[in-house]
Structure formats: structure tokens, C-alpha cells
Amino acid sequence: MQVGKRTISHLKRPSYTYENYRETANWLLAHTQQRPKVAIICGSGLGGLADLLENKTVFPYKDIPHFPHSTVEGHASQLVFGDLQGKQCVCMQGRFHFYEGYNLATVTYPVRVFFLLGVETLIVTNAAGGLNPSFKVGDIMLIKDHINMPGFAGQNPLCGPNDKRFGVRFPCMSDAYDKDLSRLAKEAAEELGFSAFIQQGVYCMLAGPTFETIAECKVLKTLGADAVGMSTAPEVVVARHCGLRVFGLSLITNEVVTDYESQKKANHEEVLETTKMRTMDLQGLVSNLLAKM
Numbered sequence: 001m002q003v004g005k006r007t008i009s010h011l012k013r014p015s016y017t018y019e020n021y022r023e024t025a026n027w028l029l030a031h032t033q034q035r036p037k038v039a040i041i042c043g044s045g046l047g048g049l050a051d052l053l054e055n056k057t058v059f060p061y062k063d064i065p066h067f068p069h070s071t072v073e074g075h076a077s078q079l080v081f082g083d084l085q086g087k088q089c090v091c092m093q094g095r096f097h098f099y100e101g102y103n104l105a106t107v108t109y110p111v112r113v114f115f116l117l118g119v120e121t122l123i124v125t126n127a128a129g130g131l132n133p134s135f136k137v138g139d140i141m142l143i144k145d146h147i148n149m150p151g152f153a154g155q156n157p158l159c160g161p162n163d164k165r166f167g168v169r170f171p172c173m174s175d176a177y178d179k180d181l182s183r184l185a186k187e188a189a190e191e192l193g194f195s196a197f198i199q200q201g202v203y204c205m206l207a208g209p210t211f212e213t214i215a216e217c218k219v220l221k222t223l224g225a226d227a228v229g230m231s232t233a234p235e236v237v238v239a240r241h242c243g244l245r246v247f248g249l250s251l252i253t254n255e256v257v258t259d260y261e262s263q264k265k266a267n268h269e270e271v272l273e274t275t276k277m278r279t280m281d282l283q284g285l286v287s288n289l290l291a292k293m
């Protein structure tokens with residue numbers, strides 16, 4: 001991990017002021033004519049989604065005031081503005097994870113910036129391990145709900161003073177994932193002939209960076225989780241707090257190991273390999289969804 005001056009200041013940073021978010025948003029608004037209504041966060045190996053955009057303006061994270069940067073393979077570090085299906089979009093090629101050492105204010109920093117840019121809809125994507133035995137590697141799971149496991153342990157991005165300019169103190173999360181967007185995505189997938197590998201289910205976020213033990217996988221299954229990953233929930237919590245509509249999807253990149261006799265071992269290389277296999281289908285799905293929105 002790079003231990004540059006900038007990285008350390010982000011790791012230590014306890015929180016941000018409203019003015020920080022505003023400065024970042026104003027800087028972006030001054031440097032692009034685009035006024036995006038849709039933001040897309042690309043998961044591990046899924047940065048190709050940004051290739052869909054036309055009339056692109058690209059900002060390396062390091063050039064954007066107050067913006068963190070990603071340290072994980074499979075995550076470029078740039079914000080891409082552009083058009084998709086006639087809609088102005090902004091796409092994060094590279095997200096920030098708690099396990100990188102960032103606090104949750106940093107992990108979710110871009111989401112509040114998107115809100116201040118005028119974004120109304122957030123599309124989150126991730127690579128995840130399949131817990132549901134009927135899921136296959138390469139399936140795309142439309143996220144119905146999430147379990148924010150770090151939140152159970154007091155790591156919720158909304159802990160701390162509440163700024164009413166973003167949202168209420170006690171936001172509802174029972175409607176975190178927009179049902180209409182999910183229905184449209186299902187229709188979009190059916191039209192593309194993707195029904196054989198489309199699933200719907202519950203995503204569970206763990207802090208990472210370790211993959212799960214066998215006992216942990218068994219627990220997660222009994223809790224009702226269908227897929228497990230290391231991201232997404234904090235971004236969705238912050239997005240819902242400030243009133244963005246959310247659509248999420250997980251690419252099932254690997255089967256979790258639940259058998260003590262198994263020789264299989266989860267690894268990031270397999271995760272990235274699977275994303276390569278499905279990248280065009282994912283792009284088709286997101287593009288067709290945008291066309292329907």
C-alpha cells in the first residue's frame with residue numbers, strides 16, 4: 001500500500017465538513033459541463049462500465065480536491081463523466097474500502113459529492129462470493145437488501161453528528177434498494193436473454209480483507225445472506241440518507257468454501273478472472289437499464 005503523505009492524511013482523517021464536500025462538488029462543476037443525474041460505482045474488475053460512457057471527461061482522483069484514492073488491484077482511480085443512453089452519468093472507476101484503512105466517512109465521501117452535483121440515482125456494483133447454493137460463478141445478483149455487518153459492530157458511516165443538509169438523524173433502511181429499478185433491471189436482463197444467470201438476493205458486507213472462514217460462511221447462510229463482499233453497504237446507507245434512489249448488483253465471482261474437505265481457496269485472482277468473463281454482459285445490463293430509466 002502506498003504510504004504517501006496524501007494517503008496517510010486520508011487514513012487519519014476523522015470526518016469531513018459540509019464545506020469539504022461542497023468544495024469538491026464545486027470544483028467538478030467548474031471543470032465539466034456535465035450535470036449527471038446517475039452515478040455508478042464500479043466494483044472490483046468492473047471498471048469497464050465506464051467504457052460505456054460517451055463524450056467522456058476523466059478526472060484522476062489525485063487531481064480532485066479532498067478526494068481519496070483507491071489502492072486495490074482492479075480499481076483504477078478516476079472519476080469519469082459522460083453520457084449513457086442519452087443520460088448524463090458519473091462513474092467511479094475505483095471505490096474505497098474500509099479494509100484499506102479508510103474510515104467510513106472517506107469510503108463514502110464520493111456519495112455526498114454526487115448528491116451535491118445533483119445526482120438522483122446511484123448504481124452500485126460489486127464482486128461477491130456466492131453463499132446461496134443455487135448460485136453459480138458468473139451469476140449476476142440484483143441486490144434486494146443488505147446486511148451491514150460492520151454496522152452491527154458500531155461501524156456505520158452515519159455515526160457522529162448529523163448534518164441535516166444531507167438527511168435526517170434516523171434514516172429508514174427498509175426501502176434501501178429501489179423496487180422499481182430492480183423490476184426494470186429484471187426486464188432489461190430478460191430482453192437481453194440473461195435470465196439463466198440473473199438472481200436476486202441479500203448482500204452481506206463484512207469488513208475484509210480476509211475472505212471468510214468456513215464457520216463464518218455457515219453463519220452468514222443462516223442469517224439469510226445470499227452473497228458476501230467487502231463494500232457497498234456504507235455507500236448505500238449514505239446514499240439513502242441523502243435521498244438518492246439506489247440500484248445494486250453483485251457479480252458472483254466465486255463460490256464460498258463451506259466444506260472442510262474442499263481444496264478450494266478464495267482468492268482475488270479468481271475474482272478478477274470472473275469479472276473479465278462477465279464484463280460485457282454487465283455493461284449490456286447497465287446500459288439497457290439506463291435506457292429504461
Ligand SMILES: O=P(O)(O)O[C@@H]1C[C@H](O)[C@@H](CO)O1
Pocket residue numbers: 042043044072095097125126127128208229230231232267268271
Ligand atoms: O469493490 P468490491 O466490493 O467489488 O471488491 C470485492 C471485495 C474486495 O475488495 C475484493 C476481493 O476480491 O473484491
Ligand SMILES: Nc1nc2[nH]cnc2c(=O)[nH]1
Pocket residue numbers: 127128129130206208210211212228229230253254255256266271
Ligand atoms: N468477503 C468476500 N468478498 C468477496 N469479494 C469477492 N468474493 C468474495 C468473497 O468470497 N468474500
